[in-house]
Amino acid sequence: MHMDISAVVMSVRVGADNGLVSGKLFPAKFLAQRLRPVYGQAVTMLFDYVRIRFPTLDIGHIIKDILQLNIQYMIHEDFGHYSYTEHYYIGDIFVYTSPDEEKGVLLELKGKGCRQFESYLLAQERSWYDFLMDALVDGGVMKRLDLAINDHTGMLDIPELTEKCRNEECVSVFRSFKSYASGELVKHEEQDKAGMGYTLYIGSLKSEVYFCVYEKSYEQYIKLGIPIEEAPIKNRFEIRLKNERAYYAVRDLLTYYDAERTAFSIINRYVRFVDKEADKKRSDWKLSVRWAWFIGENREPLKLTTKPEPYTLDRTLRWIQRQVDPTLKMLETITAKTGIDYLKEIRKSTKLTEKHYKIIEQQTTSTEDVILEKEN
Template identity: 55%
Template sequence: MEQDGWILQFRREREQNGISRKAVAAVAGVSREYLCRVETGKMPLTDQMQKRLAAALKALYPEPLNLMIDYVRIRFSTMDVRHIIEDVLRLKMKYFVQEDHGFYSYSSMYVLGDVTVMTSPDEEKGVLLELKGKGCRQFEAYLNGQKRSWYEFFRQCLDEDALFKRIDLAINDRAGILNIPFLCDKCDRGECISVFRSFKAYRSGELVRSREENKASMGATLYIGSMQSDLYFCIYEKDYEQLVKQGVPIEDAEIKNRFEIRLKNDRAYHAVYDLVSGESPENTAFGIINRYVRFVDRDDSKPREDWPMNQMWAVFIGAHRERLKLTTAPEPYTVQKTLNWLSHQVAPSWKMLLELDRKCGTNVMEEMLAVTELADKHRKIIEQQLLSVGEVIVSE
């Protein structure tokens, strides 16, 4: 596209999305007057500045950030697992698979896809609910069916005097506001002012094998705070994770970066209490972030605590953008995890044995399948796959 055409399209997009010149100029690191001269054709535009302006405009599109609940671990001080499943989760217990083992020293668990409820004969352990990332997405489908929100569910947990063992708040950066390698470099240069003393940065290049020769193209992760503490941050390039896990091209990834606030015990409780009290994800999430960390630009003429805030970081924490919203991405439970395991671990050996059967004139694999019987657990999983959300939830 010719430069004049690009500038015309840029201005049209800016105005259609209700984004001011002042906001774009602030994010791009230029003056409003400079941007005005560029848009009116009075100032030539370099390729580098064109990229900066394009990135700034994208960062300011409506809802560039959203917040999701991405991990939940809650302990209820009761031995009544049916009460937790049917009255708190509002799911039908008859559809759960019971396993004679658990995690975290629990002796058994009830499983519905990626929703796990653990029990123990030890009264002090009570009942433990665990929802990992997929479990949160699956539970959101049930919450939608129940016409409930995370706020309402957490309020009920608080009414049950539950202990919040861990909560992860994930801020999804869909516009590429954050530059993770840049933040890693700032930590190295002392331009991250934080209560935390621990920083750890690495690149997931060993996972992106086709790109090993180009270190700059490897996914970056930054941990701020100790992973053993009750509060720390994990910031990473989500688009590279999706490339590795699902083969999604970097340019097609819906989420570019993710900023995770990982909270345990009292920290988790206070975050949830604040979230349900005000129903303001913006205040809860950035109240925590701003209390513990900020990125600045070095200015040796001033004391370090007076160094100016980095503009990219200022946009992330709230300058020139809409307020953060709590969003959901409900997904039904699938056996994709099992299919992935079969594909990587079992299918090659299975194919080899079928080939041996063919060449040897035998039917070993066919006979093996013929005598294999499904356990009650497997039949229950088949049933789970065929159920609709409406059939699983408990109606009020």
């Protein structure tokens, strides 16, 4: 059963003939009770980006003792990013290094990298907390941490939040916000900027903390073809932290082991959405019902969750399906009609590189063989 929260909100509006002032809403507790049987868990939270710098040039130590992975299954490239000169990777787990001692070793896990690393953590019987503790004890310096809060119900209406920003109903220490319509080019470095749907940035993208709220359902439709109404995640609220802010968030996580406390203490410190009340000062305006529920009023507690996903060739297969397979089908059709087998001739001269053999090895090796047990 699929239902947009706005329809539910409208359904609980009552008129004056029911003894209440027209246009008012039932309490958030009532709203939550109406929605919980429909949606179950309203929000979940994941790590969506992790970048840590280690003050060492011993990349083998980081891969073996911190990631606890077998380096022989990783691909080595003689180039890097962020001015690093080389890197090792398996799937979307990247470890960069260079001869420059000040740069050290850099670990980068983007969204898919986090999900893949969770499959290794699961096999290692470790948690994110265990990994982060190991990283910090080893001298790791947090460079970036993204906490993604997934809205499974549609409680976050991005256009509505944008309008509240324009209508001074966003009370924030941030001085700026930017919004983009669905399908509009997001004008900065985003992995999926073409498919993020309605997007709202709260805070400066150059600061050490800012928020990005976007329609995850639209992204899933563009990338995977999942109908928007069937998407398991409607919206995503990302807390993006850099440098010192990322470090303090990790320290808080490791102190309290309470992801909800960490995430919403950051959100509540920087922003709240309210409903305008003409007869009151702006500081006294009440929280909007949607926002109150999102930050925790009468909803289920939020815990840090994982979604382990093994490394797959999905992106390569999608590329082949879109770009290569039509040409292959064309050649097969020509062969069927003329007997000339162009594909067979091409295949005779095709040679696999060392990288291709390494990918074959990665795809045919079990997770248990890729991981290492930490030595005491």
